[in-house]
Amino acid sequence: MRYFPAFHDLSTRPSLVVGGGEAAARKLRLLLKAGARPVVVAPRVGAEIAALAQAGSLTWHARAFAPADIAGCTLVIAATGLAEVDAAVSAAAQAAGLPVNVVDRPELSSFITPAIIDRDPLVIGISSGADAPILARQLRARLESLLPANLGRLARFAGAFRGAVAAQIGDGVQRRRFWERFFAGPVADKVLAGDEVGAREAMLGLINGRAVRQRDEGSVAIVGAGPGDPDLMTFKALRRLQEADVVLYDKLVGPEIVDYARRDALRVYVGKSKADHAMSQDAINALMAEHALAGRRVVRLKGGDPFIFGRGGEELDYLQRRGIAVEVVPGVTAAAGCAAAAGIPLTLRGTALAVTFITGHARDGEPDLDWASLAAGKQTLAVYMGVSTAGTVARRLIEHGLAAGTPVAVIENGTRPEQRVVTGRLEELDSRLRDAGISGPALIIIGEVARQALEADLAAELERAAAV
Ligand SMILES: C[S@@+](CC[C@H](N)C(=O)[O-])C[C@H]1O[C@@H](n2cnc3c(N)ncnc32)[C@H](O)[C@@H]1O
Numbered sequence: 448m449r450y451f452p453a454f455h456d457l458s459t460r461p462s463l464v465v466g467g468g469e470a471a472a473r474k475l476r477l478l479l480k481a482g483a484r485p486v487v488v489a490p491r492v493g494a495e496i497a498a499l500a501q502a503g504s505l506t507w508h509a510r511a512f513a514p515a516d517i518a519g520c521t522l523v524i525a526a527t528g529l530a531e532v533d534a535a536v537s538a539a540a541q542a543a544g545l546p547v548n549v550v551d552r553p554e555l556s557s558f559i560t561p562a563i564i565d566r567d568p569l570v571i572g573i574s575s576g577a578d579a580p581i582l583a584r585q586l587r588a589r590l591e592s593l594l595p596a597n598l599g600r601l602a603r604f605a606g607a608f609r610g611a612v613a614a615q616i617g618d619g620v621q622r623r624r625f626w627e628r629f630f631a632g633p634v635a636d637k638v639l640a641g642d643e644v645g646a647r648e649a650m651l652g653l654i655n656g657r658a659v660r661q662r663d664e665g666s667v668a669i670v671g672a673g674p675g676d677p678d679l680m681t682f683k684a685l686r687r688l689q690e691a692d693v694v695l696y697d698k699l700v701g702p703e704i705v706d707y708a709r710r711d712a713l714r715v716y717v718g719k720s721k722a723d724h725a726m727s728q729d730a731i732n733a734l735m736a737e738h739a740l741a742g743r744r745v746v747r748l749k750g751g752d753p754f755i756f757g758r759g760g761e762e763l764d765y766l767q768r769r770g771i772a773v774e775v776v777p778g779v780t781a782a783a784g785c786a787a788a789a790g791i792p793l794t795l796r797g798t799a800l801a802v803t804f805i806t807g808h809a810r811d812g813e814p815d816l817d818w819a820s821l822a823a824g825k826q827t828l829a830v831y832m833g834v835s836t837a838g839t840v841a842r843r844l845i846e847h848g849l850a851a852g853t854p855v856a857v858i859e860n861g862t863r864p865e866q867r868v869v870t871g872r873l874e875e876l877d878s879r880l881r882d883a884g885i886s887g888p889a890l891i892i893i894g895e896v897a898r899q900a901l902e903a904d905l906a907a908e909l910e911r912a913a914a915v
Contacts, residue, residue, distance in 0.1 A: 448576075449576045450558070450559060450574055450576055452561070452572055452574065454570065454572075455481075455521070455522065457478060457481050457482060457483035457484070457521060457522070458482045458483070458484070459521065460484070460519060460520060460521040461483075461484050461485065461486045461506070461519065461520050461521065462478050462483045462484065462485050462486070462520060462521055462522050462523075462524070463485075463486050463488065463516055463517055463520040463522070463523045463524065464478070464485050464486070464487045464488075464524045464526060465487075465488050465489065465512045465516070465523070465524070465525045465526065465527055465532065465533075465536045466487075466489050466524075466525065466526035466527035466528065466532075466550075467487060467489030467490070467491050467492030467493060467496055467507075468492075468493055468526065468527075468528065469493065470526040470528060470550045470551075471487065471489065471492075471496065471524075471526035471527075472493055472495045472496055473526075474524050474526055474548075474550070474560070475487070475496060475499065475505065477560065477563070478524075479499070479504060479505070480565065484505075484506075485504075485505040485506070486505065486506045486507075486508065486516070486520070487500070487505055487506070487507045487508070488507075488508045488510065488511075488512050488513075488516050489507070489508075489509070489527070490509060490510060490511055491509070492507060492509075511532075512527075512532055512535065512536055514535070514539040516539075517536075517539050517540050517543055517545055518543075520545060521545075522545060522546045522547070522548070522558070523536060523539075523540040523545050523546070523547040523548075524547070524548050524549075524550070525537060525547065525548070525549040525550065525552075525555070526549075526550040528550070533549045533550075533552060533555060534549075534555060536549070537549050537552075537555040537556070540557075541557060546558045548560060553577035556577075559574060559576075559577050561573050561574040561583065562574075562580070562583040562584050562586070562587040563587070564587055564590055564591055564594065565599075566594060566596075566598035566599035566602070567599045568599060568602050568603060568606070569598055569599055569602045571587075571590065573586050573587050573590075592682060593682070593685065593686075595639050595682070595686065597638065597639045597640075597641065598639070600638055600639075600641075600643070601630075601635055601638045601639055604638045604643065604646065604650075605626070605629065605630070608650055608654070611654055612625060612626070612654060615654050615655070615656075625653075629650075629653070631690055631744075633649070633666070633772075634646050634649045634650050634653060637649060665692075665738060665739035665740060665741060665742045665743045665744060665745065665771070665772075666739055666744055666745070666771070666772040666773065666774070667735050667736075667739050667745040667746075667747055667762075667766050667771060667772070667773045667774075668687040668691070668744075668745070668746050668747070668773070668774045668775075668776055669747045669749070669753045669759050669762055669763060669773065669774070669775045669776070670684045670687050670688065670746050670747065670748050670749065670753065670775075670776040670778070671684065671749055671750075671751055671752040671753045671754075671757070671759075671776060671777050671778015671779070671780075672684060672696075672699075672700045672704050672748050672749060672750055672751075672778055673704075673750075673751065673778045673779040673784060673862070674750065674751055674779060674780070674781045674783075674784030674785060674788075674861050674862045674863075675699075675701060675750075675784070675860065675861065675862045675863040676784070676788075676862035676863065677701075677703050677704050677707070679778075679779045679784055679862060680704065680707075680778070681776065681777070681778065683776050684776050684778060685707055687746050687774075687776055688704075688707045688708050688746055688748065689707060689708065689709060690709075690744055691708055691709070691712050691744050691745065691746035692712055692713065692738070692743040692744045692745070693712065693713045693714075693715065693738045693743050693744070693745045693746070694708045694712055694713070694714045694715065694745075694746045694748055695715045695717050695731060695734060695735060695745065695746070695747050695748065696714065696715070696716060696717065696748040696749075697717060697718070697748065697749050697750055698716075698718050698725075698750075699749070699750025699751070699888060700748050700749070700750055701863070704748070705748070708746070715734065717730075717731050717734075728758060728761065731747075731762070732761075732762060732765045732766075735747055735762065735765075735766065735771075736765070736766065736769055736771060739766070739771045739772075740769075740771065747762060749778070750778075750781070750888075751778055751779065751780040751781045751784070752777050752778045752779070752780040753775055753776075753777070753778065754775065754777070755780045755781075755782075755804060755831075756804070756806055756808075756831045756832065759775060763775060780804075781829075781831060781861060781888070781890045782802070782804055782829035782831070782890060782892075784861050784862045785858035785861030785862065785890040785892070786829075786858075786892065787862075788858065788861050788862045788866055789856060789858045789861065789866075789868045789892075789900065790900065791856055791858075791892055791896055791897055791899075791900050792896050793827050793829065793892075793896060794827065794896070795827075795895065795896050798825065798895045798896070799825060799826060799827045799894050799895055799896045800825045800826065801825070801826040801827070802826065802827040802828075802829060803821065803826055803827070803828050803829070804829050804831065805821065805828055805829070805830050805831070805833075806830075806831050806832050806833070807830045807831065807832050807833025807834070807835070807836040807837065807840055807891070808831075808832040808833075808836075809836050809839070812836075812839070813836065813839050813843075814836055814839070814840065816840075816843075818843045818844060818846070818847040819847050819848075821844060821847070821849075822844045822845075822847035822848045822849040823848075824849075826894065827892060827893070827894035827895075827896050828844075828891075828892070828893040828894060829890060829891070829892055830890065830891040830892075830893065831890060833889075833890075833891045834857075834880060834885055834886075834889050834891075837876050837877050837880050837891060838876070838877030840876075840891075841855075841873050841874065841876040841877060844873060844893070845873060845874065849873065849893075850873070851872065851873055851874035852872045852873070852874070853872065853873040853893060853894065853895070854870065854871075854872060854873075854893075854894070854895065854896075854897035854898045854900070854901040855870065855871055855872065855873055855876050855879075855891060855892065855893050855897055855901075856868060856869070856870045856891070856892045856897040856900050856901070857869045857870075857871075857876075857879070857880060857883070857885055857889050857890070857891050857892075858889060858890045858892070859883075859885050859886075859887045859888070859889040860887040860888065860889075861888075861889075861890055865887070867883070867885075868900065869883045869885065870897060870900050870901040870904045871901065872901070873893060876891070876893075
């Protein structure tokens with residue numbers, strides 16, 4: 448490590464900032480967040496610093512820097528952008544043995560400021576040793592998305608109970624186990640969800656040993672993993688996945704998503720595509736309950752949203768009937784994901800005033816749908832599981848009055864790297880699907896919303912034909 452990470456208490460002595468422009472203002476924002484008492488030396492300052500001085504948040508000396516300014520300071524920042532002045536500030540601070548940072552001049556700095564994730568009192572600093580600050584910022588953005596906003600609250604909550612836990616659990620190993628369980632358990636969840644009163648009560652129960660059973664109680668989270676692109680998972684889905692002891696996942700959930708689970712979590716493929724019944728619904732229900740009743744945290748991971756053609760409702764009902772703690776985490780459903788990825792809106796002002804999600808799944812050869820209402824105009828139909836019955840669906844809609852020339856778009860493997868979009872007209876839906884050899888999970892969009900995509904494809908086709 449070229450730079451040693453350390454966290455400074457800036458509240459006791461002043462921090463000196465030389466410079467009054469935007470760079471200085473940026474540093475001052477950071478310093479003030481950390482409870483510093485900044486002193487600014489600059490002949491002129493911008494509006495933000497002037498306002499902070501006026502409000503008494505910092506002291507401003509309206510003059511040029513003098514080496515004596517560093518006396519009594521805890522750290523020094525030079526942000527004038529003037530090479531000579533910045534060098535003089537650096538020399539004076541280094542001669543006095545004070546940590547100094549010169550903005551954008553690592554060679555004149557004895558410390559650098561990291562990219563910061565602030566969940567006070569929990570703070571994470573990321574440094575690339577001044578080599579790649581943008582990389583550090585990107586990492587920060589990724590970590591920000593992984594860390595619940597209430598993490599600081601959780602740290603403070605735990606801090607308030609440290610003494611009580613130490614008094615109750617003398618053994619160090621036992622105490623560590625207690626905290627490990629606490630941070631991964633339901634009491635911490637309560638704090639993160641903002642229920643501090645409930646959390647306090649549960650925590651007292653835990654400490655006093657009265658709620659040992661609760662600590663060991665399992666739970667199930669029925670989690671929507673989105674349509675395929677892992678970036679479309681919600682923060683909550685990711686968290687539940689990382690906390691899980693057991694993950695039961697469907698065919699539509701790719702390995703890049705399942706891999707977010709802890710390495711030691713048990714992963715069970717339960718299949719359940721049309722032709723691949725790795726496990727029946729009854730067996731899946733029983734397995735979820737078995738693990739939860741054994742005290743494990745189960746994640747039932749499903750493609751898209753669990754409550755849209757996902758049988759999430761049945762699973763919820765099954766678990767609730769058995770008194771098992773269960774939570775549903777929504778996901779981006781295939782219609783929303785595919786539409787966005789293909790650039791096809793689902794509603795369109797004046798043209799498509801409603802969107803209907805329908806299943807093309809058929810028990811007896813034909814989906815049991817109200818064709819007349821589906822064929823009524825000014826709406827978009829998003830057909831799930833509709834590849835094998837597409838011909839029937841198209842025929843029925845046309846019979847009930849929907850124009851044979853209505854645009855359609857089929858999105859196969861939407862949001863995934865192998866996504867394909869095939870467009871056409873309703874009357875040719877089946878042949879377009881067959882000609883394109885659509886085999887992956889595919890969503891069919893029927894309606895005027897697909898016209899632009901269809902026309903763009905037709906124009907591209909004409910262009911290709913003309914070129915030949
Ligand atoms: C059993 S349903 C599950 C739907 C899921 N619960 C949801 O909200 O998206 C499976 C169907 O969803 C659609 N589907 C799911 N993921 C898809 C994707 N990435 N691209 C296209 N269609 C998808 C297909 O129509 C597939 O046959």
